[in-house]
Amino acid sequence: MTASMPHAAGAAAAEDPPILQSGLHRSRTVTHGHAEPESEVATMKKTVMGIGPMLQSLNVMNEELRKRKDNLLRDKLVLEESIVTCNKEKDEDTTKLSEASESLKKLKTEHDDGKANAQKEIESLKQQILDRDKAICALVDTTKAEARKLCGLVIWYRIITHKCRKTRDCSLSSVLRVEQTLRILKTRPSLHTGFQADKLIHTTVRLPGIFSPRPRDFSLPNSSWSPKMMELYDHYNSQCDLETEDIESQKGPWIRLPSYNRILKYAKGGVYLSKIMQSKARLFTRNVYQVGASFEYVIFLNKEEKKCVCLFQAGHLLEGPPGHVHGGAIATMIDTVTGTHATFLSGLVVTANLNINYRNAIPLGSTVILESTLDHIEGRKTHINCKVTSADGSKVHTEATALFVSISVSHLMGM
Numbered sequence: 001m002t003a004s005m006p007h008a009a010g011a012a013a014a015e016d017p018p019i020l021q022s023g024l025h026r027s028r029t030v031t032h033g034h035a036e037p038e039s040e041v042a043t044m045k046k047t048v049m050g051i052g053p054m055l056q057s058l059n060v061m062n063e064e065l066r067k068r069k070d071n072l073l074r075d076k077l078v079l080e081e082s083i084v085t086c087n088k089e090k091d092e093d094t095t096k097l098s099e100a101s102e103s104l105k106k107l108k109t110e111h112d113d114g115k116a117n118a119q120k121e122i123e124s125l126k127q128q129i130l131d132r133d134k135a136i137c138a139l140v141d142t143t144k145a146e147a148r149k150l151c152g153l154v155i156w157y158r159i160i161t162h163k164c165r166k167t168r169d170c171s172l173s174s175v176l177r178v179e180q181t182l183r184i185l186k187t188r189p190s191l192h193t194g195f196q197a198d199k200l201i202h203t204t205v206r207l208p209g210i211f212s213p214r215p216r217d218f219s220l221p222n223s224s225w226s227p228k229m230m231e232l233y234d235h236y237n238s239q240c241d242l243e244t245e246d247i248e249s250q251k252g253p254w255i256r257l258p259s260y261n262r263i264l265k266y267a268k269g270g271v272y273l274s275k276i277m278q279s280k281a282r283l284f285t286r287n288v289y290q291v292g293a294s295f296e297y298v299i300f301l302n303k304e305e306k307k308c309v310c311l312f313q314a315g316h317l318l319e320g321p322p323g324h325v326h327g328g329a330i331a332t333m334i335d336t337v338t339g340t341h342a343t344f345l346s347g348l349v350v351t352a353n354l355n356i357n358y359r360n361a362i363p364l365g366s367t368v369i370l371e372s373t374l375d376h377i378e379g380r381k382t383h384i385n386c387k388v389t390s391a392d393g394s395k396v397h398t399e400a401t402a403l404f405v406s407i408s409v410s411h412l413m414g415m
C-alpha cells in the first residue's frame with residue numbers, strides 16, 4: 001500500500017512532522033483501502049486528539065523560540081548601539097591621537113630649535129671664554145716685566161688675601177669677568193711705572209672669584225695643635241694687624257697667609273684656563289682633612305724684611321725613619337715656604353733647583369720653625385735660603401737653598 005502512494009503525497013508526507021505522518025498515513029490507507037472504516041475513524045479521532053497536546057507543546061516551543069529571537073534581536077540592537085558608540089569613541093580617539101601627534105611634532109620642533117639655539121649660545125660663550133683666555137695670555141706674554149709680574153701675582157696672591165674668601169662668584173661668571181679685570185690691570189700705573197708690590201696685592205684682591213668661594217682656611221689653629229705650636233702662632237699672630245683684612249692697609253710687620261686646599265677653581269669651557277683649572281685638583285700639603293694627621297702649618301710673611309716664617313707640626317702620616325719625619329715631607333715644606341716667599345717677591349715662579357742638607361732628624365709630632373730669607377734676585381731668578389730649626393731655635397734640623405725662576409701663565413699652561 002505504502003509503495004503505491006503517488007509521489008506528491010509522499011513528498012507532502014516527508015515535510016510533515018512524524019506524529020502527523022503516522023495519522024495521515026493511516027487516513028490515506030483508509031481512503032484507498034476501503035477497510036474497516038469505523039475503527040479507522042476512531043483511530044483518526046484518537047490521532048486528532050493526540051495532536052492537541054502536541055500542538056500545545058509545539059506552541060510553547062514556538063513561544064520560547066520567539067522569546068529567544070526577541071532577546072537575540074534586543075541583544076543585537078544593544079550590540080549595534082555599542083558598536084556605534086565604540087566607533088564614535090574610536091573616531092574621537094583617532095582625532096585626539098592625530099592632535100597629540102601634531103602637538104608632539106610641534107613640541108619636538110620647538111625643542112630642536114631651543115636646543116640648536118642653546119648650542120649656539122654655548123658655542124658663543126665658549127668662544128668668549130676662549131677669547132678672554134687668549135687675552136690673558138697675550139697680556140702675560142707682553143715684553144713688560146711688570147706685566148708678567150702683575151699677572152703672576154694676580155694668579156698667586158689672590159689666594160693669600162682675606163678678601164678672596166668673601167668673593168662668591170661662580171667659575172663661569174668669574175671667567176666672563178676677566179675682561180673687566182683686564183681693564184683694571186691695563187690701567188694700573190704699576191704696568192708702566194715699575195713694580196709696586198703693595199699695589200699689585202691690592203689689585204689682586206679685586207679679582208673675581210676664580211678661586212673657591214668659601215674654602216676652609218687650613219692656616220688657622222685647630223685642636224691638634226700642640227701648646228708650643230699655639231704659643232708660636234700667638235707670638236706671630238699678635239704682630240699681625242687684626243683690624244683689617246686688606247693687606248695693603250695692614251700696618252703690622254707680619255701677615256698671616258691664609259691657606260686653602262684648592263688653588264684654582266675649575267672654569268668650564270676655556271681651552272687655556274681649563275687646562276690648569278682642574279676640578280679635582282687639591283694642594284698636596286692640604287689634602288688630608290683629619291686634623292693633625294699630616295702637614296699642620298701656618299706661614300707668616302714679613303713685608304718689610306722680605307722674609308717668611310713657617311710654623312710646622314708634622315703629623316703621624318709623615319713618618320720616614322721610625323718616629324721621625326720623612327725627608328720628602330721636609331723637602332715639601334721647604335719648597336712650600338720658599339715657593340710662597342718667592343711668589344710674594346717675584347710673582348709667578350716655579351722651583352728650578354732645591355738643595356737640602358738634613359742635619360738632624362725631626363721627631364714626629366714636634367713643632368719646628370722654617371725660616372725663609374731672600375738671598376738675591378737676578379733677572380728671572382730668585383734665590384732663597386731656608387733653615388729649619390726646633391721651636392726654641394736651639395737645634396738646626398735642615399738647611400736648604402732654593403732657586404725659583406719666573407714664568408708666564410702661558411709657560412705654566414704649556415708645562
Ligand SMILES: CCCCCCCCCCCCCC(=O)SCCNC(=O)CCNC(=O)[C@H](O)C(C)(C)COP(=O)(O)OP(=O)(O)OC[C@H]1O[C@@H](n2cnc3c(N)ncnc32)[C@H](O)[C@@H]1OP(=O)(O)O
Nearest residue numbers: 156157160335336339340343344350351352353381405407
Ligand atoms: C703667595 C702665593 C702662594 C701660593 C701658594 C702655593 C703654595 C705652594 C707653593 C709650592 C711651590 C712649589 C713650587 C713647585 O713645586 S714648582 C714644581 C717643580 N718645578 C718644576 O716643575 C719646574 C720645571 N722646570 C721648568 O719649568 C723650567 O726648567 C724652568 C722654568 C725652571 C726654566 O726654564 P726656562 O726655559 O723658562 O728658563 P731657562 O732654562 O732659560 O733658565 C732661566 C735661568 O734659570 C737658570 N736655571 C734653570 N734651571 C736651573 C736649574 N735647575 N739650576 C740652576 N739654574 C737653572 C738658567 O741657567 C737660566 O739662568 P741664566 O742663564 O738666565 O742666568
